[in-house]
Amino acid sequence: MARTPLKRCIFFLVDGAREDVMRKMIEAGELPSLRRYILDRGDYRKAVTSFPSTTGPAHVPFLTGCTPGSCNLPGIRWFDRSQPQGLTHFRQARSYVGPGGLYFDSDLRDGIHTIFEYFERPAGVFSLVNRGLDVFANQTLLVKNWYWLYAHYSGCWQAVDDAAWRYVDRAIDREADFLSVVFPAVDEYSHYTDPFSDETLNAYRAFDRGLGRLAERLDNKGRLDDTLFVVSSDHGLTTTHTHFELWSFLDELGFNTLYYPKILRNGCNAASMVSGNGMAHIYLKKGDTWAERPSCDEIRSMGDTDLVEALLSQEAIDLVAVRTHDRGVIVWGRRGMAEIQETRNGLSYRVCEGGDPFGYGDMPVEMSQEEALSATFDTDYPDAPYQLLKVIGSARSGDVIVSARKGYDLRIRHEHPEHLASHGSLHRDHMHVPLFMNAQISADYVRTVDLFPAMLSLTGHSVEGEIDGTDFAAAA
Numbered sequence: 155m156a157r158t159p160l161k162r163c164i165f166f167l168v169d170g171a172r173e174d175v176m177r178k179m180i181e182a183g184e185l186p187s188l189r190r191y192i193l194d195r196g197d198y199r200k201a202v203t204s205f206p207s208t209t210g211p212a213h214v215p216f217l218t219g220c221t222p223g224s225c226n227l228p229g230i231r232w233f234d235r236s237q238p239q240g241l242t243h244f245r246q247a248r249s250y251v252g253p254g255g256l257y258f259d260s261d262l263r264d265g266i267h268t269i270f271e272y273f274e275r276p277a278g279v280f281s282l283v284n285r286g287l288d289v290f291a292n293q294t295l296l297v298k299n300w301y302w303l304y305a306h307y308s309g310c311w312q313a314v315d316d317a318a319w320r321y322v323d324r325a326i327d328r329e330a331d332f333l334s335v336v337f338p339a340v341d342e343y344s345h346y347t348d349p350f351s352d353e354t355l356n357a358y359r360a361f362d363r364g365l366g367r368l369a370e371r372l373d374n375k376g377r378l379d380d381t382l383f384v385v386s387s388d389h390g391l392t393t394t395h396t397h398f399e400l401w402s403f404l405d406e407l408g409f410n411t412l413y414y415p416k417i418l419r420n421g422c423n424a425a426s427m428v429s430g431n432g433m434a435h436i437y438l439k440k441g442d443t444w445a446e447r448p449s450c451d452e453i454r455s456m457g458d459t460d461l462v463e464a465l466l467s468q469e470a471i472d473l474v475a476v477r478t479h480d481r482g483v484i485v486w487g488r489r490g491m492a493e494i495q496e497t498r499n500g501l502s503y504r505v506c507e508g509g510d511p512f513g514y515g516d517m518p519v520e521m522s523q524e525e526a527l528s529a530t531f532d533t534d535y536p537d538a539p540y541q542l543l544k545v546i547g548s549a550r551s552g553d554v555i556v557s558a559r560k561g562y563d564l565r566i567r568h569e570h571p572e573h574l575a576s577h578g579s580l581h582r583d584h585m586h587v588p589l590f591m592n593a594q595i596s597a598d599y600v601r602t603v604d605l606f607p608a609m610l611s612l613t614g615h616s617v618e619g620e621i622d623g624t625d626f627a628a629a630a
Contacts, residue, residue, distance in 0.1 A: 159614025170341025430578025435552025
């Protein structure tokens with residue numbers, strides 16, 4: 155029997171929500187609305203987000219069905235070597251922190267369709283992805299930067315979450331059939347205090363109260379039972395005890411390194427673009443221009459010493475990955491080295507030197523994308539081979555990708571106030587996120603990129619074009 159499509163979908167992105175925190179709070183009865191209106195009516199999975207596990211890039215899978223690499227948005231900061239170099243590197247460098255966020259939609263790869271384009275009356279609240287929304291449907295277009303500025307200097311990020319609920323009410327009154335809402339308070343309080351602090355946990359509780367009020371409002375309007383609720387996150391966070399300034403270390407190795415916000419410079423031969431402070435893209439200039447990527451052997455001979463070995467000698471660095479000439483990946487860790495290649499049916503994974511850099515143990519040489527996810531899901535580096543292949547495929551990705559060790563980050567200067575928690579890396583505490591739906595989830599192992607086709611199918615829409623995600627609701 156055909157399933158009756160739901161009439162509307164509301165997607166809640168609780169930025170920075172840790173999977174284990176939400177699960178334990180539900181078990182303790184601290185999130186009663188989430189249990190009553192979503193979990194008791196539907197399903198829950200621990201999901202894997204996209205790499206880099208950071209705000210912005212990790213938002214696009216939900217709303218496009220494509221990974222950050224496929225969208226050509228490989229980080230919250232990146233360097234575009236295809237752009238001509240002027241007197242400065244302004245045209246080549248991008249950061250979505252601050253005013254640069256206005257370029258997010260235009261930076262999306264051509265041909266990418268957002269979920270907003272499938273609905274008649276879509277709306278967005280505090281969303282970075284807004285392609286497909288007109289100026290009225292983008293509820294917070296004119297006020298978002300003001301809210302962020304106020305919260306940054308006052309420290310009151312709960313005020314932003316509270317405002318989000320008011321804009322949700324307006325969208326409901328306009329009978330929006332798809333609504334995407336970002337709640338930043340959990341992420342920001344985690345950065346400035348701790349992922350487990352009272353301030354952070356109170357932000358979870360406040361979200362739950364807002365969800366309860368909205369559900370009651372929809373129930374009074376007779377719309378609750380035909381509304382799809384989805385709650386998820388873009389990344390987790392871990393406490394940071396040590397800062398490591400990556401650009402400064404590169405300079406010590408003989409490079410002249412470009413980094414944010416110091417982009418109005420000339421004569422640089424390296425660029426360090428940090429995302430979430432737990433990962434970074436490193437770009438290296440080959441010869442007199444940035445046009446050609448250096449090979450793996452050339453990368454290791456640049457500077458005053460072997461760059462890969464120098465990075466791995468630092469306590470802060472967990473993993474180092476380099477693109478190969480055929481768009482594969484070589485990844486090093488303290489255990490050893492492995493090579494990852496895309497194949498017709500998925501990917502190949504081969505340990506080349508020493509032990510497995512991820513510590514996986516016995517792994518098939520060739521796997522489908524689904525097999526790679528299930529085989530690595532409960533390890534310290536869930537889905538890392540697939541995620542590295544995807545991000546390295548972006549034309550804007552670095553020549554070297556660095557993932558920080560848990561407890562460390564890669565940036566301290568120009569972070570005001572100091573970040574006491576970080577994300578962005580390949581570690582499970584950053585990559586595992588919660589996923590709640592008031593509908594059944596058929597798959598045991600889920601990526602956040604799979605949510606896009608699931609939300610469309612549950613509301614009676616069909617995916618147009620190619621995407622990375624797989625519909626886990628179709629078989630339910």
